[in-house]
Amino acid sequence: DAGVTQSPTHLIKTRGQHVTLRCSPISGHKSVSWYQQVLGQGPQFIFQYYEKEERGRGNFPDRFSARQFPNYSSELNVNALLLGDSALYLCASSLNSGSNYSPLHFGNGTRLTVT
């Protein structure tokens, strides 16, 4: 079975541009989470979606947005890119969310470089 897939793997953008990152969860997983990992730090939570609804939002500006589609895939959008947005963006899927524990399965990430 395929794991979590993310596209593109690498991306170079200029300040002020916008970017869309895509994620396909493991088949059967209904929850998708997005994380930003700056070099030398741990992943920082951005969003969680479950059954197409936002279930959680981290401390990120409104330039960051996301959505989940009926097939449970997800997009992360970032507008007005800043140099500080350069990072590895990780997507993770799980069976469910909330009090029923299910482990996160991570994709290999999208490396975004803003110049």
Next chain:
Amino acid sequence: AQSVTQLGSHVSVSEGALVLLRCNYSSSVPPYLFWYVQYPNQGLQLLLKYTSAATLVKGINGFEAEFKKSETSFHLTKPSAHMSDAAEYFCAVRDTGGSYIPTFGRGTSLIVHP
């Protein structure tokens, strides 16, 4: 809010030596605790988890961790390091109720010398 502190951004060991990666947590309720490993240019892979069952948890690749409530610690160990263990290791915590979202530590880079 829950948090984790990983002591030491880099740990260097010789092949065959004991691996000890330290993690202390701060949580208002008994937490779930996790260790993840990240190899270069890859995502995170779950090594092991503590979910309030046995305090000594065994994971993949010969790693294990012990939950010590009195010390608020969840240190990761492996008796004998292999070259293939060289990677970034992250400790994470989440509350057993309320927010589902895990909080990750800053990571510890494990360096294994021949």
